[in-house]
Amino acid sequence: MIFATLEHILTHISFSIISIVITIHFMTLLVHEIVGLRNSSERGMIATFLSITGLLVIRWIYSGHSPLSNLYESLIFLSWSFSIIHMIPKIRNNKNYLSVITAPSAIFTQGFATSGLSTEMHQSAILVPALQSQWLMMHVSMMLLSYAALLCGSLLSVALLVVTFRKNIDMFFKSKNLVIKSFIVGEVEYLNDKRSVFKNTSFISFRNYYKYQLTQRLDYWSYRVISLGFTFLTIGILSGAVWANEAWGSYWNWDPKETWAFITWIIFAIYSHTRTNKSLQDTHSALAASIGFLIIWICYFGINLLGIGLHSYGSFTLTSN
Template identity: 30%
Template sequence: MTTVTLNPGYFSSRSAIDWGFALLALLGTVFAFTRYQHAMDVYEQSILIGSLPAVIWLGWFWRPLRTLMLVVAGLSLLAINLYQGDLARAEQVFLLKYFLSSQSAILWMSMLFFISTVFYWAGVFIRGQADAMESLGSRMAWVAVGLALIGTLVRWYESHQLGPDIGHIPVSNLYEVFVMFCWMTAAFYLYYEEQYKTRALGAFVMLVVSAAVGFLLWYTLVREAHEIQPLVPALKSWWMKVHVPANFIGYGTFALASMVAFAYLIKQQATETRWYKLAPLWLLGIVLCFEPVVFRQSANDQTSSYWMVYFGVSAFIVAGILLGRRRIAERLPSFEILDDVMYKSIAVGFAFFTIATVLGALWAAEAWGGYWSWDPKETWALIVWLNYAAWLHMRLMKGLRGTVAAWWALVGLGITTFAFLGVNMFLSGLHSYGTL
């Protein structure tokens, strides 16, 4: 007699904790809708309602997100209640002044990402304490992601308190999208960290996050970018609310893939003694050490001392990687895992970047009367898309792996960075509202 075993259905296999989380998400959505409905247009209301099943699914799919979302929601609501509709309380209430106002939370995020990077690298080099150091680095990264989300949500509330025409989702300028880039890149890395049971890649991924934080701090200091500004007319569109986040999922995962590719090349050349063969290390040195030269405006720039410190730290990091490449290679996971993380990151990024490009074309048609105008930003977005489309084609059709794939992904970081920042710095066009 044959016995047939039926696998339980997706919903029937959910635990009581899963359904409890779903109920909390539903109640939170109802609360947000009833409490803040007056400040939302019909598109924002639709996004809020439509995000409910996505939030529940994410909480079921990756359980650590449940805790993160509940903590972020709770502390964000606490901050909003502490304001009591008066932004002046940001300087009067202890929790707001030092922890929960948007600027305070984002500054804490910045510091914790730096600390996380230090702990991850300590785990690479300190024998006997590697697991403990990397665990601390991972926890710091989680807290930093949470604070970034709290800062973003509270900033959204703060913008509405400045005036009914000023309030907007905080994804409208370089300051806000750099915060998004930092937490998205870190969050995707933390997911892969759990899935592959290795924390060794954190040292590499947090380098690019810390570089973004370094730019964010400079941008805050020099441009006072943390000040909330009204939207320019071109950004007063509901398309912005979906186009920009999709775009930065792409940027974040592409950056993650490039750092994994760099780790792959380090592991591959760990025993190499010929210095001219250590090209990936020198490439990283060029990227890190020459960034201050790019962003300095003049020899008399008041922030030159900041960039000198940045240069020194960058040089120290490069020297450490050069000297410790064998120890680094010992801590890294297998080539198969590195290759798989690189591939999955690019695949996810490409999917969302494609969606963002289509949404951007629809937005352009509404704002400027045409789907495509060969604006520099559009052109470089197309170059980024073609680069990763070709990478995925070669991977899926020709079995591209190993050194060539890693180098290609690493070069992709340069292309993506120019599309993200270089266009804003050196080229002008319809997207000139994002200039440095």
């Protein structure tokens, strides 16, 4: 009873803190960046990380096994993984470009986990024989850490595509307007416009430089985070294959979860390959990562909704039955 109460309190504390962090992020978007607010949001994410850590530890103690056995526990662990990824830039004292993604992702996953859709999973249960293995912690934790990293990196790639697309649209309309002015308005008026363009050259060049810096930062962090997630995914799939051989007598069974995990690995392997070719970097690699974002959700959440295959532990179908 005491453990359940502590878990309930820590859940509400972490959710409240992350909600405040989201509010601070919106405030910094509406007004000029304030150092005090930014530092408060960073402390808030650290407090959220500690609260979720305490929640997982308490659940581990009173359940007697690692808290990774059903959808509710995996969502809480995924939220914890987002808070870890949030702190990666702090290790090298870099500006945290991940905070805009990690904080909303953490509150989304934790909010869904604590919602009424999965209340029956909140109670810890005895593990089924297939899950009573030392590989549970290794395999599931690696997979969830990979999902968190790949989702963050993919969202950064989506942002890169949006910025690049808007820049191309602006360049297209600017060039179109100049052509129309040169042929319709006449040479004199065009020259006057040209002089005004030269006057605003410094502002335009500054804005273009800012966009260039932004795209470079988005590309840099998306590649770093996706590379980390791809490493975790590879370890998770390999450890899962060893576990499958122990539990089911075969390293690979082409189960729906295994199949989509393999598809996810292939998509991000393609992404990694595009990074080795300079002509395919930026837009092409970002497009591959954006496709991977959808594939991850199918692999992680879609299969659980269907409740089919050997990996249907903790799905909605099994819980309702």
